[in-house]
Every structure is written in structure tokens, then in C-alpha cells.
Amino acid sequence: MDITQIKSFLAVAETLHFGRAAQSLDILPASLGRQIRLLEDKLETRLFVRTTRSVSLTEAGNSILEDARALVAQAERLETKIRDVRKSETPVLRVGAIDSAAAGLMPQLLKMVREELPDLDIQLFEQKTIHLLPKLLSGSIDIAFCRPPDVRDQRLNFRTLFFETAVVALPVSHRLADKDSIAISDLADEPLIVPDRRSRPHSHDLTIKLFVDVGLTARIAQIAEEKQTIVNLVAAGTGLAIVPRWTSRFQVPGVAFVPLSIPQGTTRSKLILAAAWTRGTRDERRDAFLSILDKKLPELERTA
Template identity: 75%
Template structure:
């Protein structure tokens, strides 16, 4: 049984209010309602009586309330025990990072960490957010740098760091490659390479929204999974791509990266980067990494 759905059930059962329950879980009410419906479908029974003015437990909901509470508590104890075992067995600080953070954030951060805390050994894992967060919950990772999902697991603490700057990746012989900046309107007829939304929703949605805000429709020529694949496709002339500026650190011959032109009073930098760790856990090495990041956050942000 999905413990996240049980946590949603318990929040509504305790507060008897979907809006306040969603707020306590850092979720949208619609997302919370969807999780409750999935749980009800799985159990083949209604758990709440809902009207426009009130929420109440059904007989079935009241019957399973304490069992659900016990299951969630047991899952939390198991998670804590596994994290403790892994910590004793492997005193290495295990850090997960999405590709742009692995290319841009981590080299700078690890350099400062080695200077401030030379005894801390770091193991870096580069993956997508959808793969990093489950590893965080299982205890396989101690902290991750990722895009926070729309539905945030209440067991995870997310701390927004900054927004990565978006740039255009294009062949070096493309006419726009010689411009100091590129406006979205310059890309009106350009074939685009975009990430798969299922695995990279933030990067995918950024491209689509930039065109919509300009009154245009993105002309998608190719969908690709990985950033290095996207950049290599740009080099072959398949299309252009809007990517985080740190992607320029992926050295591919024949590709230039040009900043997007930002209209006055607006920002196109909507690729949020956050640090995430398991809520309620203590880790001196993780705290040292975060403190080092705080000490150098401005200079790292300026490079993003």
C-alpha cells in the first residue's frame, strides 16, 4: 500500500478540511483529492463524506484510521532504522544531483567543501529528480540537488536555492549564434529539441511557456531524454534547444550557447534548483555541506 496516500488520508482525517490538509502536506488541494480518490478506488470504499461545507469520515474511514496511523508510523521507523544502518556502514556523504547541478553547482561546491572540511568524503550520483527522490527516502542518498516536484512528499524537506538561467543551444554556424542575445520571437520558426516531459517536466514546460508567453507555439522537432543527447543533436543540426546555462559546461564541438533576451520587469529564469533531504533527520556532514553552500551561494548563483 502506498504510504504517501495513507499520509494524505491521515491529514484529512485529522483536520477534516481538504484545504488545510493540503497546506500541511505542501500540496495542492486538487492533488490531495486525487490521492484520496486513488486510495478509495484501491480499497473499493469511500473514506470521506464530502459536501461544500464539511468533511467527515465514513464508517470505513473511521474503521481503518488507527491501522493507517500504525502503518505509517511503522514505515517511518523502518526508514529511520535503514538510514541509521547505512550511515554506520558507509560514513561517506552521498549526494545526488540533476545533470545541470552536477556540471555547474557540484564542482564549485566540492572545491569549497574540500577546503573547509577536508575529512568529508563525498559520493556523487547524477540522475533525474524522479530517480533521486526515491533514493533519498530509502537512505541511499543523504541530500539531493533537484527540481522540486509539483506534488511534494511531506517526508522530504525542500529548500529553494535559486533559479538557473536559460540559454539557447544552437550550431555555431547558425545565423543567431553571432548575436549577443536571442529573443523568443527570433525562434518562432526554429525546430526545437525538448526534453521528455515525463522525466524532465520543468525543462520541458519552460520551453513551452516561453513560447506561449510570446504568443507563439513551439515547433518541436525532436524529444530527447538526456542533456548531453540534446546538445549532441543540436550539433548535428536537428534543431535548437533551450537549456540551463550550466549545460554549456558539456563541451560539444560545433555548439554555441547564447543568452535569452529578458524583457524589462520579467525573468525567464524559471528553472528552480532546490536542495532536498529527508525531514526530521540529523546529519553533521550534510549540515557542513549546506553551511559551505550558504557561505558561497551568491558566487555560485551568479554562475548559474
Template identity: 75%
Template sequence: MDIAQLRCFLAVADRLHFGRAAQSLDMLPASLGRQIRLLEDRLETRLFLRTTRSVSLTAAGEAILEEARALVARADRLEDRLRGLRRAQAPVLKVGAIDSAAAGLMPQLLQVLRVERPDLDVRLVEQKSIHLLPRLLSGSLDLVFCRPPENRDPRIVFRTLFVETAVVALPADHPLSGRSEIAIADLAEAPLIVPDRRSRPHSHDLTIKLFLDAGLTARIAQVAEEKHTIVNLVATGTGLAIVPRWTARIAVPGVSFVPLAIPPGRARSTLVLAAAWLRGARDPQRDALLSTLDRHLPEIEASA
């Protein structure tokens, strides 16, 4: 059974109000409602009676309430024990990062740490956000640099660092490669390479939302999984790609990167980079790394 869905059930059961329950979980009410429906579908029974004025538990909801509470508490104790065992076995600070942060933020941060905190032993793991956050919850990672998800687990603290700059990756001999800046309108007829939304929802949605906001439809020529694959496909002339500026650190001959003009709005927010860690977990090494990052954040952000 999905523990996250049980947490949603308990939040609504304790407050009997979807809005307040969603706020306590740092979720949108619609997302919370979807999780409750998924749980009800799995159990094949209604858990709540909902009207425009009130929310109440059904008999089935009342029947499973205390057992659900015990299951969630047991899962929390198990995760706490596993995290404690891992810390005792490996005093290394395990940091996860999405590809753009691994290419841009981490090299700069590690260089500073070698000078200012040589006592910190950092192990870097590069993965997608959808894989990093479960590893944070399991205790196999202590800190993660990721895109914050739409549905945020209340056990995780998400701290926004900055918004990465979007650029267009295009062949070096493309007519637009000499521009100082490219607008979405300039890409109206261009074939595009985008990542699979199931594994990289933020990167995929960035392209789609930019075109929708401009009243255009993105012409998707190819779907690819990894950033280095996308950049190599650009080099072959398969299409153009909208990527974070730190992707330009993937040196591929024949590919240029030109800044993209993005008006303020929803699309730009898909490139938010956040630091994430477990709520309530004490970790002096993690705090030392974050303190060092805070002091050097302006110059790191300037390169993003």
C-alpha cells in the same frame, strides 16, 4: 497501495478541509484532490462526501481510517530503520544532483570542500529529479540538488537556492549565434529539440511555457532524453534547444550558447534549483556541506 495517496487521505480525514489539508502537505488543492480521486478509483469506492460547504468521511472512509494510519506509520518506521542501517554501513555523505547541478554546482562546491572540509567524504550520484527524490526517501541519498516537484512530499524539506539562467544551444554557424542575447520571438520559426516531459517535466515545460507566454507555438522537431544527446543533436543541425547555462560545460564542437531573454513569470520558475533533505533527519555531515554552500552561494549562483 500508494503510501503518498494514503498520506493525502489522512490529511483530509484529520482536517475535513481540502484547502487546509493541501497546505499541511505543501500541495495545491487541485493536486491533493487528484490524489484522492486516484485512491478512490483504486479502491473503487468514495472516501469523502464533498459539498461546497463541508467535507465528511463516508462509511468506507471511516472503515479504513485507522488501518490507513497504521500502514503509513509502519512505512515510516521501515524507512527510518533502513536509513539507520545505511548510515551505519556507510559514513559517506551521498549527494544526488540533476545534470546541470552535477556539471555546474558540484564541481565548484567539491573544490571548496576539499580545502575547507577535507574530512567530508562525498559520493555524487547524477540522475533526474524523479529518480533522486525516491532515493532520498529510501535513505540511499542524504542530500539532493533538484527541481522541486509540483506535488511535494511533506517528509522532504525543499530549500530554494536560486534560478538557473536559460541559454539557447545552436550551431556555431547559425545566424543567431553572434547575438549577445536571443528573444523567444527570434525562435518563432526555429525547429526545437526538447526533453521528454515524462522524465524531465521542468526542462520540457520551460520551452513550452516560454512560447505560450509569447503567444507562439513551439515547433518541436525532436524529443531527446539526456542533455548531452540534445547538445549533440544541435551540433548536427537537427534543431535548437533551450537549456540551463551550466549545460554549456558539455563541450561539443560546433555548438554555441547564447543567453535567452526571459521576462519574469512562471516559465522562469521552472529552472529553480533547490536543495532537498528529509525533514527531521539529523545529519552533521549534510549540515556541514550546506553551511559551506551557504558561504559560497553568491559566486556559485553568479555562474549559473
């Protein structure tokens, strides 16, 4: 017997209204009606008396109501038990990371974790911070490597790890490509590619503030969303871009990455990388993962 048909029967029996029952199941009334008809055909009896004004249970419908509730409850217990068994057999840690961390931090960290926790299965999700934090709150991921927002949700823990190094991405043929380092003043007249502030406020603000700090205005030639797109635009000659050093791991042909000389100050904090997770939750896998991260942090920071 199809459990979906039983759930449909219960929804109508408890509301005595096909429209409200369909809404509670998030399906169309026509689909709900079809499930009820299939169940009635299977049982070879009418379960509801339907008129244009009302819906009521037949004697047969009333007689199976408690049994139907018991069947659904048993099915839900079975699903929960199977999920728990699967979870214990295949431990999975769901990790979110912004693009630079996914390119630079995670390949190194995952190798370290596999050496110490070979049975831990890790699923990696690459997204922007604005998408990762809601996923933490909903339970879709267990930990995220992100830029902490200026206003932090008190439901989340943020642990500062380190600051990523800013570099300049520029065409290999550019006059500055062979320099050991580049100052912001060197970029005064250069067209720049920057990310949209709505989706990447930290990276956007980093570029703008670096110029403001030395009394210059950034000459923005192009807005682009993804780091990979930005680096490809650099390769095409659209402009230069200030990006995290780990972005160089994208290895786009024709692009050089030169260290950016940043005066000591607060601007550097725009490239802070933090680990975030839901406050007040206990997770042995996450804690074991963080323990390895803590031990390897100095080694990882040297590459950032």
C-alpha cells in the same frame, strides 16, 4: 560454518515449509534445499524429516535450534558493528544532482567543501529529479540538488537556492550564434529539441511556456532524454534547444550557447534549483555541507 546455511535452517525450522521459507529468504526452493543438504552433510546428521505432506524437525534439529538463533544474532551484531566502525572511519556523504547541477554546481561546490572539510568523502550520483527523490526517501542518498516538484512530498525538506539561467544551444554556424542575446520571437520558425515531459517536466514546460507567453507555438522537431544527447543533436544540426547555462560545460564541439532574453514573469521559476533532504533527520555531515553551501551561495549563483 556458513551463516547462509544456518539462516536457511532457521527459515525452514520456523515455517516447516520449504516453499514459504525460500520465499522469506528470496531464493529458489531448490537453492534452499541445497543449503540444507550442505549443512546436514557438514553436521553428518539429518535435521528435518521430509514427506510429501509435511516437514518436521528431527531431535538433532531441535537440539541446535536455539544455538542457531544465537549464532545468526551474533553474526548480525558483528555486521552492524563493522558497518558502524567503517562509517566512523570513512565519513561518506551521498549527494544526488540533476545533470546541469552535476556539470556546473558540483565541481565548484566540491572544491569548496574539500578546502574546509578535507576528511569528508563525497559520493556523487547524477540522475533526474524523479529518480533522486525516491532515493532520498529510501536513504540511498543524503541530499539532492533537484527541481522541486509541483506537488511536494511532506516527508522531504526543499530549500530553494536560486534560478538557473536559460540559454539557447545552437550550431556555431547558425545565423543567431553571434548575437548577444536571443528573444523567443527570434526562434519562431526554428526547429526545437525538447526533453520528454514525463522524465523532465520542468525543462519541457519551460520551452513550451516561453512560446505560449508571447503568443507563439514551439516547433518541436525532436524529443530527447538527456541534456548531453540534446546538445549533441544540436551539433548535428537537428535543431536548437533551450537549456540551463551550466549545460554549456559539456563543451560539445560546434555548439554555441547564447543567453535567452526572458521577460520578467513566472516562467523563469521553471529552472529553480533546490536542495532536498529527508525531513526530521539529523546528519552532522550534511549540515556541515549545507553550511558551506550557504556561505558560498552568492558566488555559486553568479555562475548559474
